[in-house]
Structures are given as C-alpha cells and as structure tokens.
Amino acid sequence: MGRKLLLANIDVPGIRGFDAYRAHGGYAAVEKALRGMSVSEVSAEVNRSGLRGRGGAGFPTGLKWSFLDRKSDKPRYLVCNADESEPGTFKDRYLMHHLPHLLIEGLIISSYALGVNTCYIYIRGEFKYIVGILERAIREAHQHGFLGENILGTGFSLNIYVHPGAGAYICGEETALLESLEGKRGNPRIKPPFPAFKGLYGCPTVVNNVETLATVVPIINMGGDEYARIGRGKSTGTKLISASGNINNPGVFEIEMGLPVEDFIYAPEYCGGIANEKYLKAVIPGGSSVPILPADLMLNTAKGEKRLMTYESLADGDFVSGTMLGSGGFIVYDEDQCIVRNTLNLTHFYRHESCGQCSPCREGTSWMEKVLYRLEHGEGKMSDIDLLVRVAKNIEGNTICPLGDAAAWPVASAIRHFRGEFEYHVKHPEVVKNVHHGALKIEKESLIPDSGTGVNYW
Amino acid sequence: MEYNNIITHPKFIKEGKTVAFSDEIMAKVQSLIRRYPDGQQKSALLPVLHIAQEELGGFLSVDVMDYVASLLGIQPIEVYEVATFYSMFYLDKMGKYVIEVCRTGPCAISGGEQILAHLQDVLEIKPGETTSDGIFSLKEVECLGSCGTGPVMQVNTEYYEKLTPGKVDKLLEDLREYVNRDKQGDSSWAENFC
Numbered sequence A: 001m002g003r004k005l006l007l008a009n010i011d012v013p014g015i016r017g018f019d020a021y022r023a024h025g026g027y028a029a030v031e032k033a034l035r036g037m038s039v040s041e042v043s044a045e046v047n048r049s050g051l052r053g054r055g056g057a058g059f060p061t062g063l064k065w066s067f068l069d070r071k072s073d074k075p076r077y078l079v080c081n082a083d084e085s086e087p088g089t090f091k092d093r094y095l096m097h098h099l100p101h102l103l104i105e106g107l108i109i110s111s112y113a114l115g116v117n118t119c120y121i122y123i124r125g126e127f128k129y130i131v132g133i134l135e136r137a138i139r140e141a142h143q144h145g146f147l148g149e150n151i152l153g154t155g156f157s158l159n160i161y162v163h164p165g166a167g168a169y170i171c172g173e174e175t176a177l178l179e180s181l182e183g184k185r186g187n188p189r190i191k192p193p194f195p196a197f198k199g200l201y202g203c204p205t206v207v208n209n210v211e212t213l214a215t216v217v218p219i220i221n222m223g224g225d226e227y228a229r230i231g232r233g234k235s236t237g238t239k240l241i242s243a244s245g246n247i248n249n250p251g252v253f254e255i256e257m258g259l260p261v262e263d264f265i266y267a268p269e270y271c272g273g274i275a276n277e278k279y280l281k282a283v284i285p286g287g288s289s290v291p292i293l294p295a296d297l298m299l300n301t302a303k304g305e306k307r308l309m310t311y312e313s314l315a316d317g318d319f320v321s322g323t324m325l326g327s328g329g330f331i332v333y334d335e336d337q338c339i340v341r342n343t344l345n346l347t348h349f350y351r352h353e354s355c356g357q358c359s360p361c362r363e364g365t366s367w368m369e370k371v372l373y374r375l376e377h378g379e380g381k382m383s384d385i386d387l388l389v390r391v392a393k394n395i396e397g398n399t400i401c402p403l404g405d406a407a408a409w410p411v412a413s414a415i416r417h418f419r420g421e422f423e424y425h426v427k428h429p430e431v432v433k434n435v436h437h438g439a440l441k442i443e444k445e446s447l448i449p450d451s452g453t454g455v456n457y458w
Numbered sequence B: 001m002e003y004n005n006i007i008t009h010p011k012f013i014k015e016g017k018t019v020a021f022s023d024e025i026m027a028k029v030q031s032l033i034r035r036y037p038d039g040q041q042k043s044a045l046l047p048v049l050h051i052a053q054e055e056l057g058g059f060l061s062v063d064v065m066d067y068v069a070s071l072l073g074i075q076p077i078e079v080y081e082v083a084t085f086y087s088m089f090y091l092d093k094m095g096k097y098v099i100e101v102c103r104t105g106p107c108a109i110s111g112g113e114q115i116l117a118h119l120q121d122v123l124e125i126k127p128g129e130t131t132s133d134g135i136f137s138l139k140e141v142e143c144l145g146s147c148g149t150g151p152v153m154q155v156n157t158e159y160y161e162k163l164t165p166g167k168v169d170k171l172l173e174d175l176r177e178y179v180n181r182d183k184q185g186d187s188s189w190a191e192n193f194c
C-alpha cells in the first residue's frame, strides 16, 4: 500500500467534524504557516513540492501562484474549483464529503500565501448536500478562531463562502466559472487576460481545484522537499484516482504517483480486476476528455515499457499511442462494451454541454453526434469514419476554451485505436441493428435537428 | 411600448401571481447577498434562484424571475438568460419528485440504461414528462459526479446510488407514501446555507 497524505484519517469516526479533525493533527499546518512562516516561505514550499494542478491540466501550482498580480491595488481572490463534472471524476466530492476541514485548512494556508481575504468555493449545484457539509465546517472553523478577523492573532483575516452552480459542465472551465460566480451564463472568456490579472470582478484571481488546495496541507506539514521525494520525476506526491466502469472495486483511491497501471487495475487494494471475470478492453484514464487507449497500450507503452500512473508515462507516445492523467477519472471498459456506442454517448455529453459561443464546437459536436448515431445504428457509410476524423480535427484548437478539444479527442482516439470496430458497424448493419451490443443508448429524438444548434438559445 | 411582448420564450410561463419570500427566507437571502462585494449583488443570482425555485412553486415562472430581478436590482433579462442556461433550473411545472437519471458513459455501462428503461416502464412516461397525477417527473441528466456508485439518480437533488430495478420500485413506493404524509425529502437550499 502506498502512502496516504490526504485520506490517511478518512476512517476516523467523526472526522467530518472539527473536534475529531483537530485531534488528529488538523489545523497544525495553519498554525505552522501563519505563526512561523512568511508569505513567501509558504509559496516556496509549494514550489519545491512540485505540486501540479489536480483539476485536469496539471499546471504547476507554485508557478500559477507566482503569476498573481500583486502590484494591483484591487482585492485579490482565491476561487476553489469544486465543479467536478468531468465524466468519470468523483474524487473532490469524496474528499469534501468526508474531510471538509482538510479543504478549509488548505484554503486558509493558500489564501495566506496569496494575500487573499475572500475566498469562494464554487461547487456544482447537484452537490447540494455538500454545500451544507462545507458551510458547517466553515462555521466551526470560525468558532475556533481559524477563520474571520485576525486569525490566531496574526492579523490575517479570511472569509470563505460556498457558491453553488446550477448544472453546467462548462462552469468547471475557470473563466466560465468566474462568469457564473458573477451571476451570468457560463460562457468562457477569451484569454488573455488571464485570471491572475483580470479574474473575478476584474480583480487578480487564482482558481485551483479542490484536491490541489487540500494537498497544500500535507505539503506544509512535511515540507515541500519531503513531498517531492514521493512519486516519480515531475509527478510528485500522491493523486486521488476515481475508478469506475467494469471493475470489481469502483471508488476513490489515493495512489503514490508512479504506480504501474497494471497494478492499479488488478491489485485487490485498488480496482481489484475486471468485474465478472471479463477481459480488459480499454481505459479512459483521466476523465472522459482524454484519449481512450486499448488494453495493450494502457498497460505498456508503445516502446514496451510498463505504463505508470504519472503525468509523463500516461502521455508517453503523445496522442499516437498515449493519453493523459487529466483529472484522474479512470474509466474501465470490459470486452462487452462497444466503442462506437461509447463514443456516441460521450459526444452527446459534449454536444449538450457546449456553451455555444464558438461555431466549431457548437456545430461540430452536434454534427459528430449525428454521424456517430448513424454508424451506431447500422445506417453509416465507410466515408463517415473519415468524416468524423475531419470534423474532430477542425474543432481542435479552433475554439475559445478547451471543451472543443475535449470533445474532439475522444472521437479521434476511438477511431485511431478501434477503426475496425467502426468499419464493422458499416459492414454489418443487420448485426448492430438487431443485436444488443454494449450498454449505451441514445434516443433518436434527442438529436438536434439540422436547422438547430446544440444549445438552448432562444 | 409593450415590453412584455418582446421578452417571451416559448417555454416561459407567466402566472400573473404576486410572489414573495417569507421573512425567514428573506433574511437568509439578504445574508447571501452580503457575501459578495458592494455592487456585486448579482453574484447571488444562482443561489437565490435555487432558493426561489424551491420555495416559490418548484419552477421558475416569469413572476418568480421578475421578483428575483427586483430583489437583486438587476434587469429581468439578466435573470431569464441565466435561467435558460443552467440545467437545474426548470421553466416548466414539475412533478413533486423530479427524478434525474444519469445517462453518461460510466453509469450507462454499469446498468444506467436499464434503470432509465425501467422507470419509463413503471411510470409510463418518457424523459421530459410528468405523470398525470403530478407526482413524478423524469429527466435524463449528465454525469452526477458519482460514477463509482453507478447507476445513479437524483430525486429532488438527493442522491440514490448503486441502483437496481428492485431498489427503484421500493423507492417509488416510499415516495408515493411520503406524498400523503408530505415529507419534504432532503434538506432545503436555505437550510444548507448557514
């Protein structure tokens, strides 16, 4: 078993409440940072830890913090991204549900380092019950002097507020999130300017993922250098992986970076192997937006090396034979799952969630969905397969935000690795029409008519 | 000039009712507004719309949206454009229990499709419809962030996980009972903000 830095105390009874959390070393990192460390010392520890953003992009957290405009005389904000809507990802919910104080503690230390006095947690609206859990934790932290005015007598003041979204995947994208927090539609902004200069209310803002901010706590407790010794190369520390699909033990696991993918899938303390004694067919390892890989490429790289759970190893081979760690949403498919059907299901998701600002994303996602629908239902032509590749290519890189890429990659990678399965759908329409294959279905009525857009514009 | 004719939407329902929060809820709403800097009270729009939808009839009628606009000192259109963007806001009258079934990949490959089919069979409605007794509405939604315990659905934002057709039957039965005893279900938005 690897080391647990975030989930070590998850089984302690009552750990959701302040008293049990405090009794097990909670808020020691806040005391250490606020009483004994300068603002720049805290940032330096985070820098040395090599921590990379856990929200999906893996951007170094220390570097992001260093971009924050500290010369501006406007207030600065820290916004915690708890929108967690990437299919396959449910680690932040688990962390907030069980260890709300760990997040609050991370927010206090990070706000101190960033010179922030107001912090918002933007949480997806569907997690309504977690709003209550977080609000209670915030109130407890206030009662014990860890939030509010003059925390621990240090002169540092901080308020944390929970802000619910209302059902929109796109609001996980950081600039759409800021728009939404300002009470608007979740339309991503054109960057630059980046939030570090013009973020919430036009003020310098840092947006970080829940897990990223919680990880600041063990980093301060153990020191950045010690943290960086865990893991492998530039993938330091531990990572929460949420595993779902056709496996024996779906759930959230804290792994040390560098664990072989094969061990993660088959070891009893992790996924526990494929359910119902089936074979592994494919994996999407980082949330639905990252490329799907067939079993052989998932377990070993194209060079024949064991693939590891690190940013680098998962990306080995780029998009030709690699994928991405992304948000750590590890979706496992067994031999019975139909890749065409799955790709249609995910494309339906992106079409539904596109905000509609950019034509390539808005039109491209609904076009791809229609073509995939044809193929899946035995009505496709051979030329449809290359048409899909072309549409995906024309979306990629041509949009305001990365949702366009996120919609294109699953389609492109499915065809790259499973072209035979797409061709089979064209050659054997009677089979795909009549035999129940795979478990994913789309109703024809839900497709967008040709004249319409993918969005509920009026 | 008659502006009401310009600001219409095929789905908008205007009931011509006067709506207002109770004093207790209003106090909560005012404290939510104070969480944002001066002049940024529009930021409270999403949380206030959640409360409004829950307290004032279960969906966002034009009357409710106009009321929220007046509370936040913003134009009605600023509320309409938000209400039409987010999937948790309803523009139509909904059943007492809104059943939202996750249809996305991870849930679908672990039995979600069968759950949706089963619900359609027993309730005799399709996604987007409400039973004639007004008790249940059925909706398909995207990933609910609970893929490891799929298939998943929410009933009025309360999670039900690792579903089987048998569990669904039992739940529907319980909910029908609650209708008569008027159980509210999960904690309200206003309660969650403390």
Ligand SMILES: Cc1cc2nc3c(=O)[nH]c(=O)nc-3n(C[C@H](O)[C@H](O)[C@H](O)COP(=O)(O)O)c2cc1C
Pocket: A052, A053, A054, A055, A056, A057, A058, A059, A061, A064, A081, A082, A083, A084, A085, A086, A169, A170, A171, A172, A173, A174, A175, A207, A208, A209, A210, A212, A213, A401, A402, A403, A406
């Ligand atoms: C379409 C889209 C959806 C996203 N959803 C989330 C999300 O749900 N949670 C999250 O933390 N980051 C999400 N991100 C990434 C954020 O934009 C941002 O990079 C992240 O919150 C930064 O935090 P980090 O540096 O700590 O990872 C999303 C990005 C895109 C393009």
Ligand code: SF4
Pocket: A170, A187, A188, A353, A354, A355, A356, A357, A358, A359, A361, A362, A399, A400, A401, A402, A403, A404
């Ligand atoms: S890429 Fe898609 S989701 Fe992103 S801004 Fe453009 S239309 Fe909206």
Ligand code: FES
Pocket: A087, A088, A089, B102, B103, B104, B105, B106, B107, B108, B142, B143, B144, B145, B146, B147, B150, B152
């Ligand atoms: S796919 Fe259903 S909860 Fe994520």
